[in-house]
Amino acid sequence: MSIKDKYPKTIADFYILAKKKYGIILAITASKLEGEELKLVNKAKKRKKDKYDDHEDDVNDSEEDSSDSEKLKNQYKKYIQDQPVTKIHPDLYAFDNNTHYILVMRFSQYPYITIQRHPTNFKSVKIICQRTIGENEKKDILRFLRGFDYLDYSLTNNLNRQLKDLVLEVDFKEEVEEIITNGMNITCEIQPIMSGIPDKDDATKHSHRKDFINNTNCSFCSILIKSGEERHVCSECNNVILCPQCFLLPESNSVHTDSAPLPHFSSLETRTDDEYFVSNKSDTTYQCFINAFKCFPKRRCLGIRSIIPKSNDNPLGFGEYEWISYQDVYNRSEIFGTALSKLVPRESMIGVMLNNTPEWFYIDFGCLFYGYTIVPINHFINSREFIGVINNCQPSVMIVTESSLVKLVDILNKYNGLNMIIYVGNNPDPHLRKQIPYNITFKIFSEILNQYKDCKIAPHNPLNNGVLSLVYSSGSTGTPKGIIIKDKDFLASLLDYKLGYPCIQLSFLSLSHLERRADLKMIYNGGRLGIYTLPKRDYFINDVACLRPTIMWAPPSIWNEFYTKYQQSMNSLRTLYPQFKTSEIEQIMFPEFRKLLGDRIDSLTTGGALISEEVISMMRRCWGADKVFNIYGSTEAMIVSVNDIMLNQIQYRIIPLQEIIKEGLATENPIPIGELVVKSDQNVVGYYRNKEDTEKSFKDGWFHMGDLVEEYEPRKIRILDRIKNSFKSSTGLFICLEKIENYYYKSPFIRHIFVYGDPYHSYLIAIIVPSEKALSSFDTNLKMDLNQNKSLLEAIESEIQLISEEKQIIVYETPKVIHLDNTIWTNENNLINGSGKFNRPALKQYYLDLIDKIYKEKQNQSIDLLQ
Ligand SMILES: [Zn+2]
Ligand SMILES: [Zn+2]
Structure with a gap:
């Protein structure tokens, strides 16, 4: 069979073949190819033409048309059934057929090109052109794709980097190359060159894994390491993997690339990250984490800094991070959960009021394994709000630390549903203990672990599609709003994209808010969390320098401080080099400045409040524009936009405010301004025992963000302010x-x-x-x-x-x-x-x-x- 015969000649053929071969549905276009679909398009065009122009019956294929999503939908009816078609650009449409995300682009001088990817693994990008393309066209298309920011925002975070790498590496397969050389006018396929592309037969069997890397090579001897075979994975270097033989050779140290002192810690594993990400997936949050714990027992999970004698070199008295493995985190969580299951009825609410500590995570997983709802309460909450929250969620257990015990004791007479207090720390204040009524049991966390560590572990008993957590929104007035977090809500943030390994993050923001989601995502991905040492901001930089994170989430207040530091350095350097331009001074200064966050930052994210343009553009110049993300969202709706661009899965409307309409601004101003309301699968169901606020914020599946925005370009949103911070x-x-x-x-x-x-x-x-x-x-x-x-x-x-x-x-x-x-x-x-x-x-x-x-x-x- 010649190469020519292996490739389909018509779209219908291509579709059947592709479906058979890959088990996926492709969106394909009819441009310049013969076949059934082509006729379909022509008919559609003709109908339109007939309506407006009776004389014209010769339909021209190449004509600029079909920018209308209804029509496009008709065109692809067979393939997309009734999926919604989103127009995200005049030349770009998106369909989601549940298994694959499909983009169809229309280039002015090229035929349609389709790109499809598996929604969770961007490495499976495939670009399929509907006709032969030449070398120059190929270059043009690649250039176009690289500059195509529509792709970036549908992927968020460090996937952008992967996309760029991928597109840069994209190349023709040998056989396709031949077809091009021979100038044959048939469908061609461009696939990224990656190590260990699985063979086709395997791919047919496990179509969902087709483009995942499931084989890899030893970084030292290059021997192929197949799925299931043992390998040692370095926890510091990007993609340093050694076969068991090389791992024992001292010479293999030469392959390590990270600046951490040798030897680097490695864990013995049997699969690639891609495989883990897919095989660890499940339809419940509980099962996802169980899978992660089973797969990464030896990996480092949580770290706290060791205490060393203070010296001139180390005035703070804190040494390196010491790590607790996944296995140990799992075991301790199980012990705690077993104890809880003996002491407290399943499905109880467990209030947690702690600083970021390893215990927080044991409690979190213990509750997940044994069917309890966690209610994190920010320990900076004031008494009035605390009373509101505790009466709204009615916990039977409160888990506290030294400072939060004071607050709890203070309000105990305002709530009578509490059965137990669990204290994390040593030596609770006896004076406070005396104030706790006799009907409330008082226990110390470390004693519980000790007491139950030799007991038989109880069988897990997770909630079945229950409420995993309630998250109280901060700073609100009136009835507290406990956002109901169900299984699907957690899953959405765990599975939306894969983090590259190693992924390392500092856990320093309160776990009662977004940080918890970000931290749990790290754990699902097999990454590790360094827990911040001291509540003082001065030490934060010291922790970061010690941990050298790859990912950093922080609100604008932190980035503003970096900006202040930037300005100070800029001013002092300016006096030293008065003849230099700002950009030249930045060249001198940025290498040092970047070191403030360690030397392996992969992505920096800001969100939660407005950030000024100066600050974010400084961040982009310093760390690289492709590493800086400004996200916008809420606990209720999750991430809605990245770098101003609305995510594809979000439907939205902008409702003009009455004040604006009255002032006539809405009509004078061509840019839509108003309140943003969004709809997507990510929206939570509402607020716990708070019908009034639920009805106010959630209407017919639309969530009111409470922010005033302007849409300055299609699907590009600028956030102006909270509506309640704005006034006439x-x-x-x-x-x-x-x-x-x-x-x-x-x-x-x-x-x-x-x-x-x-x-x-x-x-x-x-x-x-x-x-x-x-x-x-x-x-x-x-x-x-x-x-x-x-x-x-x-x-x-x-x-x-x-x-x-x-x-x-x-x-x-x-x-x-x-x-x-x-x-x-x-x-x-x-x-x-x-x-x-x-x-x-x-x-x-x-x-x-x-x-x-x-x-x-x-x-x-x-x-x-x-x-
Ligand atoms: Zn080797
Ligand atoms: Zn290494």
Whole structure:
């Protein structure tokens, strides 16, 4: 059989063959090929033509047309059945047939090209052209694909990098090459060249695994290591895998690439990461984790830093991370879960109020294995909110630490459903213990583990599609909103994409929020988590330098601090090299600057609040644009957009606000502005025992994000502010306070800024906490009354003016009164909440008296503030 015969000539043939060969459905187009589908398209075109132009009956194939999704849907009816077709670009449509995500692109000078991928493994990208393409065309297409950011955002995070690698490496298979050389006008296939592409027969048997890497090569002797065969996988280097023979040879040390001191820790395994990711998948969260624990027993899971004597070299007294293996985490979780199953009825609510510690994870998995619902409660919560939360979720057990026990004891008389308190730590305060009523059992976590470690492990008894967790949204007022997290919600974030190995992350944000999802995703992927050592921010950098994470999630407040550091270095270097341009100084400075986060960062993510353009563009210049992701979402809807681009699976609408309509802005402004509402499978079902808020936020499957957005390009969304931070000022303009604050973080003199405005006053007030730099430049400190320091005040006022001019901030949006304050916002004073965001309701409360006073004073002074 000649090569020619192996390839189909018509689309119908191609479809049948592809389906047989790969067990997948392809979307294919009819352009320039003969066959049934071509006629179908022609008919559709003809019908349209007939309607408008009776004279025209000769239908031209190459004509620019069919940008209409209904028509496209008709065209592919046979293949996509009734799947929704999303238009994501005039030349790009997407279908999702549940097993494969399919994109159909239309190039102006090329025929249709389809790209399809397995939804969870991007390595299975295949590009199929519907006709022969030449060398130059190929280059053009690749160039086009590389610049095609539509692909990037459907994949999120470090998959982008994989895509880029992949497209760069894309090449023709030998036999296809021959066809091209022979100039045959038939379908060709472009497949990425990867090591160990599985052979076709195997692929037919396990079609879902077809493009996964299931064979690999020893990094030292290159011998093929097949699926199921033993190999040692390095936990530091990217893709360093040794066969058992080479592993024993001292010479094999030469293959390690990471800068960690040798020997590197390796774990003995039998499958590739791709295989693990797929085979560990299950339709329950419980089973996914069980699979992960079974597959990675030797891998490092959780790390805490060792304590060493303080010295000049090590003033903090913390040494390297010491690691707890997956096996040990699993065992301890099982012991704890067994104990719980003997002490507490299944399906009870378990409140957890802890810092990030290994115990947190044992509790989390113990509850998952034995059927309990975890309710994480941020330990910075205030008493009023705490009482609300605890009465809403009604836990029978509370797990606390030294600081949270104080809070719990304080409110025990406001809730009577508690049966047990479990204390994590040593030596609980006897005075506090005395205040606990007799009907509440008090236990110490380490004692439970000791007591049950030799007992028979109880059989697992996970919840069957139950509520795995309730997550309370922070800083809200009124009835607490406990977001119901079910199995499917957890699965969505575990399985959305695969993380490359090694993946290492610092667990430092409160586990009562997004950090927990991110951390659990690491564990499902076989990665490891270094747990932060001390609650002091100064030590955070020290932890990061020690851990050298590959992935970093942080809210804007952390990145703002990096930006302040950047500005300080920039200023001092500028005096050294006055002749250099900013970009040249950055060249000098960035290598050192990057080291602040270790030297193996793969992806940096910001989210949870607005970040200013200066900060994120500095991050992109420093760490590389392809590594920085600005995500937007909520616990209720999960990730909705990445780098402003709405994810493909999200349907959305923008509902104009009444105020905007009244002001006529909606009609004058061609850009849609309004509240974002979204719909997708990722949406949670609602709030626990809170019908009112559930009905308000979830309507017919649409979730109201509560944010004001503008759609500046199709599917590109800019977040302006929380709707509740926005208001119509007395001058009739719509003002977004958080957006305004973000402009001014550019100034090196500003540590924190809180801008206040309301509909009753015609101008805004800014409360500013000056930066270290500002304080030292003006020879003052936070103990002084800063407003008395006229030169400091003037300097900051002129910063505000300068930035306002530079950013062309309209006059009503520029704060007219600047007041300096000496309170640093922290978790402890509740001005920053557990997820690291500025706690706006608390800030408002905190500064309200001051703000009232300022408005009153200014009124008396009758200053013309509006010029
Ligand atoms: Zn070898
Ligand atoms: Zn290594």
